[in-house]
Amino acid sequence: MRRAQMQADYLAAGGNRHPAASDWNSSGVLAFGAERNIALWKPQSKSEGVYDFLSGHTDTVNATKFLTDDILLSGSVDKTVKIWKKSVDRYSCIQTLSDHGASINCLATGSGIFATGSADSNIKIWALDEQDNAVLQQSISITPRFFPLALALSPLDGTSNSFVLAAAGTKDIIQLYVSDSQEGPDFKLQATLSGHEGWIRSLEFTTENGSPDSDLLLSSASQDKYIRLWRIHQGNELPAAAANADPSLGAFLPGKSLSNKAHHFKAQGLDFSATFEALLLGHEDWIYSTKWHSTGNILQLLSASADNSLAIWESDASTGVWVTVARLGEISSEKGSTTATGSTGGFWTGLWSPSGSTVVCLGITGSWRVWNMNREQDRWVQDIGISGHTQSITGISWSKDGNYLLSTSSDQTTRLHAKWKHGDQTSWHEMARPQIHGYDLNCIDSLAGSQFVSGADEKLMRVFNEPKAVARLLNQLCGFGNSDVEQMPDAANMPVLGLSNKAIEAVDDDHEVPASHHTDRDAVDPASVVRKSTLELDHPPFEEHLSRHTLWPEAEKLYGHGYEISTLATSHDGTLVATACKASSIDHAVIRLFETKTWHEVKPPLTAHSLTVTRLRFSPDDKYLLSVGRDRHWAIFERDEAEKATYNLTKADPKGHTRMILDAAWASMTVSAFATAGRDKQVKIWSQDEKKEWLHKSTIVEDGPVTAIDFHENNLAVGLESGIFKVYVIDFEKGSHQQLPITHPISSIYPSKAITQLAWKPFGQEKGGSAELAIASDDSSLRVYSIDFSVV
Template sequence: MMHSRTEYLAAGANRHPSTADWDISGLLAYGADRNVALWRPQSSDGRGLFSLLSGHTDTVNAVKFVPETQGLLLSGSVDKTLKIWSKDSLTKQYSCIQTLSDHQSSINCIAVSSRSSGIFASGAADATVKIWSRDEQNAATLKQTINITPRFFPLALALSPLASAPESYVLAIAGTKDIIQLYVLDSQNAAEFRLQATLAGHEGWIRSLEFTVERFGPTSDLILSSASQDKYIRLWRIHQGKELPAAAASADPSLGAFMPGKSLSNKAHRFKAQGLDFSATFEALLLGHEDWIYSTNWRAVGDKLQLLSASADNSLAIWESDASTGVWVTVTRLGEISAEKGSTTATGSTGGFWTGLWSPSGETVASLGRTGSWRLWSHNLERDRWIQGAGVSGHTLPVAGIAWSKDGDYLLSTSSDQTTRLHAKWKRDGQASWHEMARPQIHGYDLNCIDSLGSSQFVSGADEKLLRVFSEPKAVANLLHNLCGFGGSQIDSMPDAANMPVLGLSNKAIEAVADDEELPPSNHNDRDAIDPASIVHKSTLNLKHPPLEDHLSRHTLWPEIEKLYGHGYEISTLAASHDGSLVATACKASSIDHAVIRIFETREWHEVKPPLMAHLLTVTRLRFSSDDNFLLSVGRDRQWAVFQRAGEGTAEYKLLEQNLKGHSRMILDCAWAPGEGRVFATAGREKTVKIWVRDGEAGFTCRKTITEEHPVTAVDFGDVLMADGRAYLAVGTESGRIRIYALDVKRDFSATEVEVAYPNTYPFPSKAITQLALKPSKKGEGSEMELAIASEDSSLRIYSFDPPSIS
């Protein structure tokens, strides 16, 4: 049996204001595609995600922890279901204990009470809010369905017990209208929530609601915050008593914020619960954001309240009420100042921040940005300022391609989110953890494939007709050398960094500027004008920790050194030879004219003509044998072809053999076994992996067929042959399942599935595997294997297997 360890999990967060929650235990959960990602932001080991919970069949929109429980977690999804997750007290693993399927459309928001009350609410795009009751075993039953009138889709909910009437509850509902509805559960007179007030004043959709008590005590007023797309936050007070609160009675606009033309209505909405009188009144208008406001979050600091807001203007604001005037003002603003907003997506400015969360202690703030990455700020008491720390990042759309560097030091990944990312292990003080260390390419097209050309170059292909070649800059080389302990040679010959022109897609090499150097004025009409937001200062390149999100998106680009032309359609696949001297590419094709394989030599970047012809439709995968003597191609036309090098040292390849009926359905992947091009595997949509062996002059024949339960989408061999003549083959399927086989490549080609003990309950992706990559072995590193897994569920995973033995 193999024992597996999770080395690295990376997945970007879904862009939704309700997608994340931070539990009092320190655990932060967020929706990542159709998974729920678990992370401890304040963990001392610097580790990122430690688990991805799978079970939903569509995007997770809402995540919420239930207070005063042992980490009970609720998640709502576009798949119309609500799931309840419970943590095992012994294994600390989460498992789904119940799935609620009563909604008829996408679930957008979940509300739980500030204390564990046994009830919670969910709102969906079917224009209903459902009230659920939870028993002692945490099983939920539907208690009430609220059909919203006038009809709108709920985007935000807030639930709280009423002051002085703790058995009664108030539920605030808002969404795709500019009103807030207050429903009240009067435990004395009704068993259901009833509409008691409609709060008007906003002029746009309302994206966030949250209750808090004004002060600790059973008779405290409730304060409700509402954040809207009209760029304003409104505060509302729910007061117990027949008399109105002071602010509503005086109608003094200075208690809010005076704006000509804005309605600062002080109309009192009265209702009863448990025989007590209550009123809901407007309290204050908070001004300061320049764009839509997505979320608000309360925090109590002693007897003072603070409100955290996240906005599309790329800032977080912390608000407090001035002690003398009562006016709510911004005391801290985090994020990016207006002058740093760039004109390209490289700066990460479009979309701003989708949610902001307080840590349980209130000393740290986490924010989710448009790139799917998390940023952290922690308050330093001595310096009385907020210091940014390393968060987590990941792709937000399917990961289409991965490639280890030729020496296995780092991993490259490309995705439909139009980014290429470099992942490596940060080593310090006896600890090691994986992080995104660079974002070499931020593109305008979906990226499809990638391969390494050595330790400091790579080539990528996208939904465009050309390939782009990138070379490592000095900034990234120094970073990897200092934090990860590899590289460092030929640094002097590298450019300092790279930049992206405002209107271009090609990264340009630039020199870093001194901190006190004056910068030329920017001209946005110039195609080659440099985005002022991504000019690199020398001081920003010296980091003692993994780069933060703004560093990643601005200062870790790699300069583009070459474009490779020739194809007529979008690039579908590419492969670099093991010595880095050749690049083989193919494009999407529906005819024999375009289903050709083009080879480029990397010394002068010339195409080796004529192109190789064998296929009728799109070539799905290209692989060089370990000695680069053979090139294997497979395609949607169900055939494979093997090309042989025309001679040692030449770049020309000739068709050696092709099989027109290699599989009965399209072939999606292939891989060479370790050795000199004698054995290879092909993966087919008809749920099989075939092992092909070259028997002298007889050519390649199928010697073994491995049958899977689902279409096989990815295969890869380890590059080491065991002493007993076996090689390890990793197989990934459309369902996300991964299996490892020990294949006897010396004698009878028998394949034995290796039993693997995975460290968590949900080790496999929840969508199709797009690519598998076993790390190249290094002398002196022992027998441990590392497997990188790319998936359509936007996750990137690295598992290590040690020791690799056969049961």
């Protein structure tokens, strides 16, 4: 029996906007929440992006934390904490903790124990037994009541019997709980640290130096735009900083609470004090995370802020004042970004690599930025990060020649993905972001040449042309190009108050750009002006380049529909675009055709449905146009031989399925057949007989609603609402089908939510050889798998 071998070529998903949703272990693996999945990535492996997804949660992942290199904890909005254990390079879930009554917001780990903080205003302490199962040790009900957003856990001294737990969140206080029980964790509230004037988003402990009796330092990051450092000191005498209120600690700030009150407590019969240590000033917006790292005797603190910057802080050797020694990212005043309550900026978390030679941060667009320390130049150099959609991917389309893949999403962006060929290696990357929109995007299709058309919730379609900047980038990095490159505009820009990308010319580096006025709709944001030198790249573009310099200019708008665009399709010869919108009546459930030479609508519109048309597909030779809808109908329109832009209804089946039809696909050029898929859990195969009648040939029955299908030769890929996909071999003559067994080396091949679209790569495949399948999902993940059909 035939089998197929599958491997993952490309996995992409944006990170969740939560400061606790990522962690980096000492073996170089970074885990981050990506919608309801956990993505695994090795940032110091330049050409490798996400290499696996862990799925199991049923809602957004808010927190991840490595307890050891082999044990990963994750907390979710689904109120559960999952424990994942590594075995032969794969992590699998070994336990699910369901003791909390609300969303899990934060995790903290210690030696053999960990803490979970939830929006039920409880903190729970857990210990691992010999089989690595978590056993509940203690429940702490937070008083006064607040939601914990940050936890930090540390041994209080050289022994592992006493621990200190810091908790903070939706109040401006930090609570210190101390446990010194021999039998097990028994945390009691010992101190309440005040001073912040906003919610506290991050807490992190470190030892000041490597000695056994070293003081503990606690960093706290707040929405009041300040970082505070606190010292936990053993002994009756107060540390020097607390005893002397030095102005360098920030006491010169008017109105700031800088109380040096010492909080005394006992543990293991020893005296301890907690005191305010320093106030770190420098960020201009909310601070989301702080992380400590020690290199030799130098202690450094990494902070990430909504002002679009990462800062690295050190204590000055001579004065003890904490100063910024490096600032990475963007200066918000120059880039036109807004605060955390706005839409354009913000770094949600920053992380150190185990060695401290690399830092990464997650931006508001879901993309990760990477910087490496260049020791020779003594500066941080930006490197290639990863990116992905942050909400449901609603449409994907390969370019007509199969060279790149376009994806569009409810996160209001369209992204272009392609293979970077560097040396003897190839790796997938996001190479351009052609459309950044103000409406949720619903559908996309490529046009012949370097064009695509997309539809959104704004009732119209927009057509985009490839700019010279992107064409040259793809040519240099991916090895394919467009012969009309000199005819293309240099790049595109989006006016400050507009939605339409305008074609622009790149300017010389010394060219001055006048300041924009937000009252002028056509004014250009100075930050998005393209300078010629910025277009010359020898690597995949970084996030700031993607979002500013890879827009595609808009060529046309297509009007006519009265409601949000639901689906569109382009003919294979590139001469027609078929579109439909959301509809609850016959009047709006029409299919409109636009010819691409003049972009005029072909009148009258095509009618066959009474509710929303969910999918449109042209046959491989463009002779037929197939439509399916929520009204359970499918219909076929045939092209007029004389008037190539005219299609006429030739067949309509009002009882094609018993529930709404969600997708349809044509078989190959050599077979007059198509498939329809519906919420009735069925895929039906239809083909033409000698009399040119369309007849039902066979039915594939699935376990759940079928949301996406696509053909490659006689192989039919089927995607379900559950996220599972299968490949069937269809025998059109016998009217039979057989599921193709697929082996794969990766642990989580299936998306964790509904598959929204499947698309086989149209070119570059030998018959019976391998093919590339792109999979889009509601879980915000985009996957490209290579499937080798030649395995026996």
